Amino acid sequence: MEVPDGLVLALAFLGMACLPIVVAMVLCVDELIDRIVCGFADWREDRRERRTISHLDRAVEADSLTRDYDLTEFDRTDRLSIERIAADLRTLGGHRIGLRSRAVLWDPAVLAAYDERLRQASRCLGITEHLAELEGVDREIERIRVEGELHAAGLALPAARGVRGQHQR
Structure with a gap:
């Protein structure tokens, strides 16, 4: 089972073309990991804030505080x-x-x-x-x-x- 010379040559060129990408990924892997970890931390913090606000709204019954006010009056241009x-x-x-x-x-x-x-x-x-x-x-x-x-x-x-x-x- 012999591999054609053209296929080996194409794979060699592809390997040489991808080599800079592989080197860049190896050198920048710490930055990629940092971005992923920071993104996950931001997502957790946002989720925690939304959950805290939701708990406070339920505890204070924020909707009942504004039930008697017509809030659309604040949006009027006149x-x-x-x-x-x-x-x-x-x-x-x-x-x-x-x-x-x-x-x-x-x-x-x-x-x-x-x-x-x-x-x-x-x-x-x-x-x-x-x-x-x-x-x-x-x-x-x-x-x-x-x-x-x-x-x-x-x-x-x-x-x-x-x-x-x-x-x-």
Whole structure:
């Protein structure tokens, strides 16, 4: 059983062509192993994080926390940003402080606009407010409470602090 010379010659050329590939694989085998091990470690870590988040969701019942909120409202394009609402609150708060020196007609309009911005800011930050249902002194107390809640949530309202400072003097 004799092997044709052409087949031996073809196998020799194939061996010579593959020799650099074999040498490269031998020299880089540690890097290939490292990539495989790191990929497996990343996969395990991601799986562990997903499992931990799943356990926390079940423990806290995260779905029940957001059940009462319409989360699609946050995706609306016509919704004002919290930065814009805060700027409007500061401006209206400044007008509200100066109401005593302005016309009486401005007083209800400025307060209504200020209350509307307080409601919008409260919705954005998830703060409960009852400004629409109250009137008179009760509404003023609720306004101060909502301002305090917004301040505690990180929304600085210097005009509101100025009003309180004037009442304390």
